[in-house]
Amino acid sequence: MRLYSGPLSMFGAKVEIAALEKGLPVKVFMVPYDPQRGYEPKHPDVVRINPKRQVPVLIDGELEIFDSTQILEYFEHLSPEPALWPVDPKARAAARLLEHRADEVYFPHIIALMGLQATPEDPAAVAARASAAAFYGEMEALLADRAFLAGTLSYADIGFFMASLFGERMGAVMGRETPLLLAWREAMASRPAVRQVAGAMMDYLTSIGRPVPQFMTAAAAG
Numbered sequence: 001m002r003l004y005s006g007p008l009s010m011f012g013a014k015v016e017i018a019a020l021e022k023g024l025p026v027k028v029f030m031v032p033y034d035p036q037r038g039y040e041p042k043h044p045d046v047v048r049i050n051p052k053r054q055v056p057v058l059i060d061g062e063l064e065i066f067d068s069t070q071i072l073e074y075f076e077h078l079s080p081e082p083a084l085w086p087v088d089p090k091a092r093a094a095a096r097l098l099e100h101r102a103d104e105v106y107f108p109h110i111i112a113l114m115g116l117q118a119t120p121e122d123p124a125a126v127a128a129r130a131s132a133a134a135f136y137g138e139m140e141a142l143l144a145d146r147a148f149l150a151g152t153l154s155y156a157d158i159g160f161f162m163a164s165l166f167g168e169r170m171g172a173v174m175g176r177e178t179p180l181l182l183a184w185r186e187a188m189a190s191r192p193a194v195r196q197v198a199g200a201m202m203d204y205l206t207s208i209g210r211p212v213p214q215f216m217t218a219a220a221a222g
């Protein structure tokens with residue numbers, strides 16, 4: 001399988017981590033990305049396959065699909081073990097909703113912060129950090145009786161880990177008021193698949209002179 005991703009694509013990283021967790025043979029191609037110009041020029045395969053012109057895009061023979069969540073669903077059918085969705089239908093639906101919320105409810109606050117890096121005290125930035133903190137509180141409550149967000153390790157953990165890594169970079173930090181979430185993040189950061197993929201992303205950040213969150217440096221040091 002060919003996966004098109006980008007060096008700072010949290011959505012592509014979700015897919016890469018999932019492929020490693022499942023032991024799926026995926027070759028990753030990084031599309032052009034520049035800190036100033038972003039994802040330009042667009043890769044021709046990405047433009048051809050995804051009308052939104054975004055990564056990640058996956059090619060498996062004649063199958064050509066886009067969107068991280070769609071790709072994760074394909075992985076689960078392709079390789080049911082190790083399962084990355086719970087088996088019970090209600091637990092599975094709840095896990096899917098968590099993964100969706102990480103992408104579509106939490107991450108938009110982080111995207112807002114990306115555009116407000118020069119004005120961190122702007123009311124919109126303050127509101128985005130408050131919304132992220134409220135989300136952390138909800139995840140903390142879930143972890144009261146389980147090690148992972150949906151019970152066992154799932155795509156919800158992978159997705160929220162990557163989204164929250166960008167949150168940390170943008171100043172929506174997790175603090176001591178969410179100790180269970182901090183422990184969850186540490187456990188996620190130590191997983192070999194996460195270390196490999198998120199570690200490469202941190203190396204890229206370092207190469208372009210950007211800071212790396214302290215918890216990732218600690219995880220890399222083992």
Ligand SMILES: N[C@@H](CCC(=O)N[C@@H](CS)C(=O)NCC(=O)O)C(=O)O
Nearest residue numbers: 009010011039054055056067068069
């Ligand atoms: N919902 C999509 C989001 C994909 C997305 O936002 N990709 C970004 C990189 S992380 C991208 O390709 N941006 C380039 C652009 O929008 O031009 C998914 O889950 O795959």
